[in-house]
Structure formats: structure tokens, C-alpha cells
Amino acid sequence: MPEIIDQIFVLSKHWLLGYVPAGLQPVFSALLSVVPVLIAFPLLFAITTVLERKGLGRMQNRYGPNRTGPFGILQPMADGIKSLTKEDIIPRTADHLVHLLAPLLLVTASFLVYAVLPIGRNMVIANLNAGVLFFFAVGSMVELAVFMAGWSSRSKYSLLGAMRAIAQMISYEMPLVLASVVVIMAAGSLSTVAIVNMQASYTGIWPHWYVFTPWGLTGFVIFLIAATAESNRCPFDLPEGESEIIAGYYIEYSGFKFALFFLGEYLGMFATSAMAITLFLGGWAAPFSFLTWIPSYVWFFTKLLTLILVFIWIRGTLPRLRMDQLMNFAWKFMLPLSLINIFGAGVWHYMPAGLLRWLVVTLLVVVSCISLSRGLRRGKWFHVRTYRFAA
């Protein structure tokens, strides 16, 4: 019985496909896979916006939205209606075509990456054998959309925001990809489905998630930080920087195009969170062997919501970084650490299983983390400035 509940979506898809003539089956199969994703994730976006606003409010000792519907849960509806009825303003000197295409491209790119994310057992739109590669390749289209938006708006703030976004996203793309390389090394596959299957086995009651290894934990933390920067969220929200460049690259957008940017951003956040789950947290696999009777998709969405809550928590806590801090952090800390982490994963692979390799790899990661953070801090001590005048 648990198997049937676990596979209910897969089985119902096959049952529905049975009524479709053979010639149309590929098209209908694609539709039946894609449409649920197109419904589920925007719905998650709606839920997340209200959760985020309420959560942030509570973290700041406020109520958050509590007027629309019971406890304010209908707030996303009100937001949606508002953004649909608002005037769509396009600056006179803007590049109209690019201005229109930018939000569409952003949302399209954000949706495309969901093709390779396994939502549950046997529940993936396309099981590509280079799934991880596809994810990062398509994910980098977001940068293009962001720069299109900033450039076509013909506004200084837009352009500044877009430049910041490009600098930040390209800088953090590298640690993001390098952090996932360790998992690819361990799994020996670029297919997301294969990676999850590797993690979905148990020793006793404990799962084989990659996060439970020293290199996996380091990779996960690096991935999470880089994902925060990739999705332009606090504390890495410099491209938007409400208090300095108003809204960055989407300052000239209003009405539903603005909502599309918002949607794209959150979809990107969900996608990278889902990727973090797939790579490090065992995807749809249950955390204990005795909990495998709970359907796989429930586990996936539980993990996803947990990660989203972590993102909201971080947003409610940390202040925005400065541009030089952001860059230093990416190039002087994250990049070297992720490279050392790859080395650590290699050491782990070639050492015999046991306590020794745990010790060696943990030591490697911890020592390099401490020394790199020392290096970041070097030359930043406050001291009395001495001036030397030319004699």
C-alpha cells in the first residue's frame, strides 16, 4: 500500500496515458509531467511569500500581514490581483522588446531547471544523463535576463543593479558548481536521478546522504551560501539593495512584469534549494530507514520547505554585505575552500573506510577554513594611522 501511495502520481499518469492514441502519447506524457510542476511551484511561491512576510514580521516583533483572510493567508491573492490591475509602465527611452523579454526569459529559465529535479521516486520530467550540467547551464540564463532588464530600462539604477548582479552571480556561480563537483565525484554520475538513488540506501537506520561526510557538509554549506548569493537574497541582495539603488535591475518594471521578476527570483531560490537537497540531502529519500513508508514527494517538499525557512531565517537576521566584502568572500574564501574540498573528497575516496579518513578530511577542511578566514581578516585591523611625509 505505501508503494501505491508513493507512486500514485506516476501510476495515474500511466493510467491517463492509456486513453490517449499512441501517436499523441509523447506529447501528452510531456504535458502530464510539466503541468503539475507549473502549478505546484508557483503555488509554493504564493505560500512562501506570505510565510516569509509573516515570519520576518515575527522576527522583528511585528504581526506581518493579517488582514486578508484568516491570519492573512489570502495575502498572495490580493498581491496577485493588485499586480495584475496595476499600470504597466515602460520608460519612453527603454528598449521595448528587450524590456518585455527580460522577465519572460527569467521565468522561462527558472522553470526550465525544474526539468531535471527529481521530486519523488520516479518523478522527474527528464532524466538527463547530464542533469546537473543542464541545471547549471540553464540556471546561468538568469544572469542574461537580469542584464537584459537592467540594460533595456535605460536607468542608472537599473544598470548599476544589473552590473552588481552580474558580478555577484558570476562570482558565486563558481563556488556553487565546485561545491557540487564533490557529489558528482562521489556518485560518479551527472544524472540527478542516479545521485539521489545513490543516497537512498541505509546503514542500520542511518541514510547515506552526502551531507553526513566532512566534504559533503562543507560542500553543502558552500552550496547554500552560494545559492543565497545566486538567488539575490539577503545578505547578498546588493543587486536589489532597496536602501541604495531602490530595486536594482527591476526598478523600471511595474505591474505584472514586476510580479514575474518576483516569481522568477523565488523559483530560482526553490530550484537551487531543490538542487541542494538532491545533491546533499538525499533528494526524496527519507531521513531514517523506518520512515520510508511516508511518500517520497512528501519528504522532498518537507526538505524544500525547511530550506526555504532557513533562507527566511537568514534574511531576517543578517545585514547586507558591502560590494568589496562580497567579492572578497567569493574569491578569497569560497573558491579556495571549495577547491580544497574537492581535494578532500578525493582523499576520502582513496583512503580506506574508517575513522582515520574522517579525521584527515575533517582536519583538512577545518584547518583550511580557519586559515582562509584569517587571510580574509588580514590587513583589516583597526590601528592608529601613521602618516609619512616626504622629507
Next chain:
Amino acid sequence: MIGEGILKGLAETARNFFGSYVNKDRLTTVQFPEERLPQIEATRDFPFLVYDGTDWQQGLRCVSCQICEKECPPKCIYIEKSKDKKPDATGKPQSYPTTFNIDISVCMSCQICVEVCPFDAIKMDVAFELSTDDRFGGLLLNREQLAKSNEYYNKIHPTEAAAVDAAFAEERAKAEAKARQAAEAKAAAAAQTLTPGAGETTRVQ
């Protein structure tokens, strides 16, 4: 330790998050339409016209001297002066405004009109829920809408209004005394014209 500050911050926000559900004192928000904070006495937003007595047209203190109209920085006051006269707050015959409009969409609540008014006729109101679906007509207040009783003024700004009332009472008493004096002098003069001898004696004295 690396990241210690971040962990401390996360703990603080988590404490806020759960604490706000347990301890109501943490939440400083006032849920406005249901609960309201008492307004402080110096609250002000838009001007209104004070009238004495019960009939706003008779009791209007404004004598349409038009000083406020001239002084208003954003020029949101429009006054038309009457041709005839009516007794003002102290009983003196004065003109009154036939039209007195304030466009509160233009008004910037600077209170200059109140400060320049020599007749204590214009004062600042505290009513702030003035939203309307007609942004031109609905925000242009006329004489009738602006006129509010002295009792209302006493209610919203008690200290200020008491001082104004005291000044008016003094003025009225002075005017009355003057009138009485004038009447007495008149009576005396009349008496003198009737009995010239008496008048002469006083002059000698």
C-alpha cells in the same frame, strides 16, 4: 570562532520569532482600526473655523481679514468677504466670510494660518481619517464643513482653548466696561446739559 556572530544573530531572531507568539508585550504594533492610541494634545493636521454658540453662521469668529489667505505658503485658502457686517465674538460689527474654502489636498499643515489669525478664528483640527473617493471635490472643504463649535475646540485642545476663552472673556469684560463708562459719560453729559449750574461747579473744581 568563525561564524559566532552569525549564530548569535540567528539565535536572537529565533528568540524573537517564538517570543512574539508567547509574550504579547513584545509586539509593539497597534492594530489600528480596532485599537487606537490616545492622541497627544498638540496633535494637528488641517485647520478648521471656530464658532461660538449654537448657530455656526452667526457665531463664526472669522472676520474675513484675509491674513491667513495671504500668509498660506501653498495657497490653499480662498476667502470672499461679505458686503454687510455682523457682530463678532466680542460684539463689534465686522465683515464675515461668504466663502471660505480650504483645499486640504494642498494644505501642508504648517499652522501658519493659526499663528497669524488675530481673532483666534482658525485652529488646527485632529480628525485624520479624511480619505474620499473624490479627490477634487471631496478634499475641498467649504465654510460649513470647516465650521466647528468652540466646545469641540475645547475638547480637542483643552489648554489652548481655555487660554483663548479667557482672553475672549477679558476682552468682552473690557468692552463691556468701556461701554458702561461710555454710557455713564454720556449720561453725565446729558445731565450736564440739563443742569448747567452743576456743570459749572464741576468745571471750577
